[in-house]
Structures are given as structure tokens and as C-alpha cells.
Amino acid sequence: MHGGSVKAFQTNLSVHQLISEQAALRPDSLAVTCDGVSITFGELNARANQLAHRLLKMGVKPNTLVAIGLERSIDMVVGMLGIMKSGAAYLPLDPSYPRERLTFTLEDAKPLAFVTTTTGRPTLPPSDLPMILLDQDAGSLGAEPVTNPDIAIDPQSLIYVIYTSGSTGRPKGCRLSHHNVVRLFHATDHWFGFGPEDVWTFFHSHAFDFSVWEIWGALVYGGRVVVVPHRVSRSPEDFLDLLVREKVTVLNQTPSAFRTLIEVDRRRPEASVLALRYVILGGEALEFQMLRPWFNRYGDTKPRIINMYGITETTVFVTYRPVSAAELDGTRASLIGVPIPDLTVHVLDENRKPVPVGEEGEIYVGGEGVCLGYLNRPELTAERFIDWRPSDDQPVEKLYKTGDLVRRTADGDLEYLGRSDHQVKIRGFRIETGEIENQLMRHPAVTACAVIARTDGPGEAKLVAYIVPSATPADAATLKAHLAQTLPDYMLPFAFVDLGELPMTENGKLDRKALPSPTFTTSPIVPEARDELEQKIAAIWSRVLSVPDVSTKVNFFDQGGSSLQILTVLAEIQESIHPELRLSDVFERPTIAALANFIRSSTAPAAAPAARPENLRARQQAEALQRMRQRQMGAAR
Missing domain, CATH: 1.10.1200.10 (ACP-like)
Incomplete structure (x- = not known):
């Protein structure tokens, strides 16, 4: 199944070459804005080139990695672009992640250099890697050439490696190429028609692949990126003000984040004066009903609401589905639409045979967006990236096994049903609950455990950990602190439930449906309260x-x-x-x-x-x- 005729776009240029072309065409146009400060395309290109020349002197070359860890800022955009211009690929490190997880990423990926700032450095693990501090080294970097480095880049060269959760407790690095990213914009251009007049927000962590679409989508089209500082991203009120003030036209959000924005906007007496053309939702399942207050106030044509299903291993997005107000009364929970034209989507059963229309099956994705596999994980790559032949007389196709379940409708749409394994999405981040379970089992107070995502109330799913305690049990605060040493905050359970034993099915498997909802008393116990x-x-x-x-x-x-x-x-x-x-x-x-x-x-x-x-x-x-x-x-x- 595909979203039209499968078209293999000619993508001979790299992402940074496309941005260099925009810099030559519009050097004085604004490229990046953050906290009221802006730089032009000419300035962005020059600063990135200077960083690239410094990295080349340090020995980086195509398909090597350079780590970058700092807060969202203009420096971050300059840093990632400069790494690409050196021929290397960027390895994003989010300073908010636990130090142990960042240490694992550095040890596993083995980057050749590290780009950060003097304020970002203390938040990152100690490292003997050659270091560039973009603020402290600004003077010496300013002496480097401002010309584009003369580096030949194969379209299949690495552009970035992003680590996602792993079921064994070991995160896995997804290897993406320049071709993967450039063809994403070519293949979706007929739907969106982005251009230099567009203003995009850079809202998400650079360690979350939504940021790939947000940053490079704006710049390859000659548009402007508005960097959303972390404090603003945590305040929907301030973020809504930013959308109005900066005249943002392209907003990318997880449904959970957009739900909160809808509520904040609805509380205002009048509709906000928005310039939005598109609101693109992804990262987790969308409940169409949550859009009703938005459609009641703004209608469904400007902006258009687009639901896009995607996975890191298949380059951000796989499908495209506009949502209209008329569809809110439908019975289906989350329709994800049709594949991007240069991708194929196959809905297969357990034997990897196509299922009939209307029946449940697992999504397998093929085509130009499928990534290069996992870094240093050949066995896992072979397990998840498979060779598949539709029939004996057809060629073999490389497919990514997603683990996501869908049902194909009679009109060619895809209805998202959830995961086939125990992977979940929380706040837009893909999580293997097995990784949390693995870390819990390392604590001596835990004899057995299970972690699931529950949606017992409206809004976001929440992680709940079920614990069979040992003879020396630990309280929830102790277990959460133990997990926080290795896991980011979005992977920490919000509740811990002690059980005598984990419920089992008749065939001896964990009966996840029998795990109880957390129950709480109504009177809070707050000995810390001062008054x-x-x-x-x-x-x-x-x-x-x-x-x-x-x-x-x-x-x-x-x-x-x-x-x-x-x-x-x-x-x-x-x-x-x-x-x-x-x-x-x-x-x-x-x-x-x-x-x-x-x-x-x-x-x-x-x-x-x-x-x-x-x-x-x-x-x-x-x-x-x-x-x-x-x-x-x-x-x-």
C-alpha cells in the first residue's frame, strides 16, 4: 500500500548543501530566532562553516560522529549544521537526560569530538574528547574561513544518530542518512508547499526526531526557525503568546502538548490572532475528539490539522492524514491516513502475509525512508529490518518491522490500534517498558515487576510499575530515585503498586489486563509542609x-x-x-x-x-x- 505512485526522488544534495543554497539566495533573510535575537541565513552559514573548518582540523570525516549537548538555542542550530558541513553526523545529547544514560551513549557511539557551551558542559558526563565550547571559543572560531568546506558527501552518508529506548535496558542508536532526510521534504512537498514565507517552531528536544522535521524543514525551504526556550515550552500560556508574536505558520506538536495548548487557548475570551497554516501532530496516537474545541473556534481549514504517524527508524514520518471537523463524530479512534509517496506500508499477519481489509495486522514499512539500521547492533538490525518478497515473481524489499498494529479501512485509510509488543509512547517519546523493568530488577527490593502504560483518566497515558517486593521492600520514592539514575524523567512511573505476585494467564504469560488500577486514599500525607x-x-x-x-x-x-x-x-x-x-x-x-x-x-x-x-x-x-x-x-x- 502506498499514498500514490511510488516515486524515488532524486536527492543528490545533502541537507547542508540545500541550506547553503538558501544562504546564497537570501543571505539577509532571517534564519533563526531565539528569545528576541535573530541571525540571517548568511550569518548562520558563515558561523556553521567556521565550526566545520575547526572540526575538519580535528580529524572528523564522513560517517564519523560528533556529539552535541546544550540547551535549545541559536548555538544549537549552528552546532548541528556545522557538524553536517564538516561531513560528520551529529549525535544529540539532551542535558536533561540522566548522566548514566548519556555516558552509555558516548561510550557506545564513540564520537570523535564534542560540541557544547560553557553552561552546557557541567550538565554532561566527563569526557576526554576534543571539546569545542561555542561561546568560549567564539573568538578563535571567528578566525576560521567562512567559506563552505569542499567536502564530497555521499547522499547515503550519515546525517545523525538518535538513540531510542531498548527492551533489554540498552538504548539503540538509529543511523539516518542525508538521503533519508532530504527525500522526506521532497516526497511531502505536494501536500504542504512550504516556502521562504513560513515560520516554524523548534519545540522538541534535538534527541527526539520531531526536531529533524522542525529545524531542517524550515531551513531547506528558506523559512525561519523560532527556537522555543525550555522555560517557554513548559508554559503553554507563554508558548501561545510566542505563536502569535512570531507569526508562526508551521506548528509541530505531540497530541498531548497540543491538547494543553487547546485548553489554554479556550480559556481566553477571544480567539488568538494566529498565522498558522499547518498544525502537524505526531509522536503518539491522536484522539480526534480532542480537536473539537479547536475546530469550534478556528475551523478546520486555517490551520489545517494533519495527523502523521512515524518512527525514528523510518525518518520521522510514514503517513499523512488531514483531519476535518466533520470526522469528529466518527467511531474510529485514530486514523493515520496514507503513506508518503516514496514509502510502502504493508499490513501483515504473524506469518508476514498480507491481511484482508478490515482485519488487524502489523505495519511493515519499506521505501526510501528506511534508515541504515542500528549502530553497533547487527543482530537487532537483522531482526527488525527484514528482506520481504510479496510473491515469488516480485523483487525482495527491505522492510522495517514497526510493532504497531493497524486496520486498513475500505476507503484505503489506516486505523491505528496500538502496539503489538509492550512498547508505548509517553509525551511523544517511544519507550520500551522492558527497559524500565530491567532497571527495576537491578534493585534488591524487587523480586519481580511489570510496567505498563495506563489511561484510566482523560489525557495522556501514564506509566505504572507493579512490584513483587523482596524480603526487604523499598518505598516508591526509593524506587523512583533508583530509576532516575539511569532513565530520563518521561520513563519514570507515576505510581508503584505492590503485589503478592504478578497475575498470569493460563499459558503462564503475564496477564497485563489483570493488573489493577492504582488506588489512592483521599487525605494527603505531607510531613514536609511548613504551614x-x-x-x-x-x-x-x-x-x-x-x-x-x-x-x-x-x-x-x-x-x-x-x-x-x-x-x-x-x-x-x-x-x-x-x-x-x-x-x-x-x-x-x-x-x-x-x-x-x-x-x-x-x-x-x-x-x-x-x-x-x-x-x-x-x-x-x-x-x-x-x-x-x-x-x-x-x-x-
Whole structure:
């Protein structure tokens, strides 16, 4: 199955060569903006060239790796582009990831050099690699040539290696080529028609392949990239303001993030003055119903909402599906559309035979987007990237076995059904729950365990760990701290449930359907609370998070909270404690102690206020969400 005639696009140029062409065409046009500071295409190209020349002196060459680890910034874009211009591939390291995980990535990938900044360096593992500090070394880098390096790049050369979760506890590095990325933009051009007038947001971690589409999609078309600082990405209110202020035309979001943006926008009395042409959703399953408030306010033509299913191993996206308001009343949960024209999608059974229309099968992806396999993992590469022949008289095709289940509809659409294994997506990140289980089993307090993603309430799925404790059990805080040493925050379970034994099916396999929903008491236990104000905030957090124990010092999100739930927290605090509190205040102070300090220092009265109209609307929305959550949790039990 494909989205039209399969077309093998001629992609003889690399990503950085396409950007160099844009720099020659429009040197004075803005290329990258961050926090009110912008650089032009000419400046971007020159700075990236200078970095590339320095890297060449350090011995990098095609198909070698250069690590880059720093916060989202103009320097990050310059750094990644400069690495590509040297002929090397970039290895993204997110400083927010645990140091042990970053250390593994460095040891496994063996990059030749490291690009960071003086502020980014302390957040990364110690390393003996040659180091370039983009801020500290700016003077010496400025003496390097500004001309494009004369490096011949094969389109099949590496462009980046991104590590994703692995079921054995060992993350795996996906090897992507320049051809993989360039053909993505060629093959989707007839759908989107991007151009120099477009403004894109760079919202996601550079270690998440959504960023590949966000950054290079803007620049290869001569458009502008607006870097979203981390603090703004955590505040939907500020992010919505950024979209308006920067006149963003192309927004890329996971459904979970966009759901929160919808709620923030809906709370404003009037529609925002947006320049959006496209909102492209990906990274996790989209529930069409969540779009109803957005369509009610903005319609479904400007912007167009596009649902795109994709995988790191097949270069960001595989399918394309516009969503219209008329479809919200349909019965299907998540339609993902048709393949990108230079890809093929086969829906196969356990014997790798095509399944009839309407029957469930696993997606296998072939075509120009399939990556080069996993770094240093030949056995896993052979297991997941298979040779497949449709019939004896047809040629062999290289397919990637996704593990995702779909059903093909009579009209040629694909309906996403979930995973065939135990891989899940949380906040857009693909997670092998086996990796979490593997780390839990390393703790002496754990005899057996299972980790699943639950959706007992509205919104995002959440990870729950089920523990059969040893003779010396540990509490949830201890186990979470143990996991946090090696796993990023999005892989930490929000709840831990002790069981006498794990439930089994008749054939001796884990019965995941029999794992119980977490149950919590209604009274929070907060010995850390310093006064009545902190107790009140803790009670709200406990109620919203459905957990008995909340900490006054731990981040709301690290205690299992989501951006959507923080709206409920805000509404309750506005109603009962502090009427003037803004959403950005909560995002900027995501612990009970910090939030209480802010409220104490505020001139607003701390006594229970009279409900203002906007607070009342917020409360009504929050209560509706809470009632829905309670009904769904009741049904789940």
C-alpha cells in the first residue's frame, strides 16, 4: 500500500548543501530566532562553516560522529549544521537526560569530538574528547574561513544518530542518512508547499526526531526557525503568546502538548490572532475528539490539522492524514491516513502475509525512508529490518518491522490500534517498558515487576510499575530515585503498586489486563509542609494527581503530573487561595514550596476570594475534566 505512485526522488544534495543554497539566495533573510535575537541565513552559514573548518582540523570525516549537548538555542542550530558541513553526523545529547544514560551513549557511539557551551558542559558526563565550547571559543572560531568546506558527501552518508529506548535496558542508536532526510521534504512537498514565507517552531528536544522535521524543514525551504526556550515550552500560556508574536505558520506538536495548548487557548475570551497554516501532530496516537474545541473556534481549514504517524527508524514520518471537523463524530479512534509517496506500508499477519481489509495486522514499512539500521547492533538490525518478497515473481524489499498494529479501512485509510509488543509512547517519546523493568530488577527490593502504560483518566497515558517486593521492600520514592539514575524523567512511573505476585494467564504469560488500577486514599500525607498554605496546595495536588503522598520539593511533572492537569491545579488555587495566579506562575514554580513562597510574597490576599468570571470558567472546565476522569476511573475498576 502506498499514498500514490511510488516515486524515488532524486536527492543528490545533502541537507547542508540545500541550506547553503538558501544562504546564497537570501543571505539577509532571517534564519533563526531565539528569545528576541535573530541571525540571517548568511550569518548562520558563515558561523556553521567556521565550526566545520575547526572540526575538519580535528580529524572528523564522513560517517564519523560528533556529539552535541546544550540547551535549545541559536548555538544549537549552528552546532548541528556545522557538524553536517564538516561531513560528520551529529549525535544529540539532551542535558536533561540522566548522566548514566548519556555516558552509555558516548561510550557506545564513540564520537570523535564534542560540541557544547560553557553552561552546557557541567550538565554532561566527563569526557576526554576534543571539546569545542561555542561561546568560549567564539573568538578563535571567528578566525576560521567562512567559506563552505569542499567536502564530497555521499547522499547515503550519515546525517545523525538518535538513540531510542531498548527492551533489554540498552538504548539503540538509529543511523539516518542525508538521503533519508532530504527525500522526506521532497516526497511531502505536494501536500504542504512550504516556502521562504513560513515560520516554524523548534519545540522538541534535538534527541527526539520531531526536531529533524522542525529545524531542517524550515531551513531547506528558506523559512525561519523560532527556537522555543525550555522555560517557554513548559508554559503553554507563554508558548501561545510566542505563536502569535512570531507569526508562526508551521506548528509541530505531540497530541498531548497540543491538547494543553487547546485548553489554554479556550480559556481566553477571544480567539488568538494566529498565522498558522499547518498544525502537524505526531509522536503518539491522536484522539480526534480532542480537536473539537479547536475546530469550534478556528475551523478546520486555517490551520489545517494533519495527523502523521512515524518512527525514528523510518525518518520521522510514514503517513499523512488531514483531519476535518466533520470526522469528529466518527467511531474510529485514530486514523493515520496514507503513506508518503516514496514509502510502502504493508499490513501483515504473524506469518508476514498480507491481511484482508478490515482485519488487524502489523505495519511493515519499506521505501526510501528506511534508515541504515542500528549502530553497533547487527543482530537487532537483522531482526527488525527484514528482506520481504510479496510473491515469488516480485523483487525482495527491505522492510522495517514497526510493532504497531493497524486496520486498513475500505476507503484505503489506516486505523491505528496500538502496539503489538509492550512498547508505548509517553509525551511523544517511544519507550520500551522492558527497559524500565530491567532497571527495576537491578534493585534488591524487587523480586519481580511489570510496567505498563495506563489511561484510566482523560489525557495522556501514564506509566505504572507493579512490584513483587523482596524480603526487604523499598518505598516508591526509593524506587523512583533508583530509576532516575539511569532513565530520563518521561520513563519514570507515576505510581508503584505492590503485589503478592504478578497475575498470569493460563499459558503462564503475564496477564497485563489483570493488573489493577492504582488506588489512592483521599487525605494527603505531607510531613514536609511548613504551614497551612503548603498543606492546602498539597491537598489540591494530591487530589488532582490521585496520589496520597506528594512532596513539597519535587517538581509537579516528576510526581506524575501533566500539562493538562496543571490547569486543574490552577483553577482550584485561583478559586480557594489566590485569584491572581497565572498559569505561567505555576509552570515557573513547579514545586509546592516554590509556589507557596511566590503566593506569600504576592500582594494579593491569601484568603478565599470571590469567584471572578474567568476563574469560574476555569473551575467549571476543571470540574468537568475531573468528573470525566472519575467516571472513567470508576469504569476501569
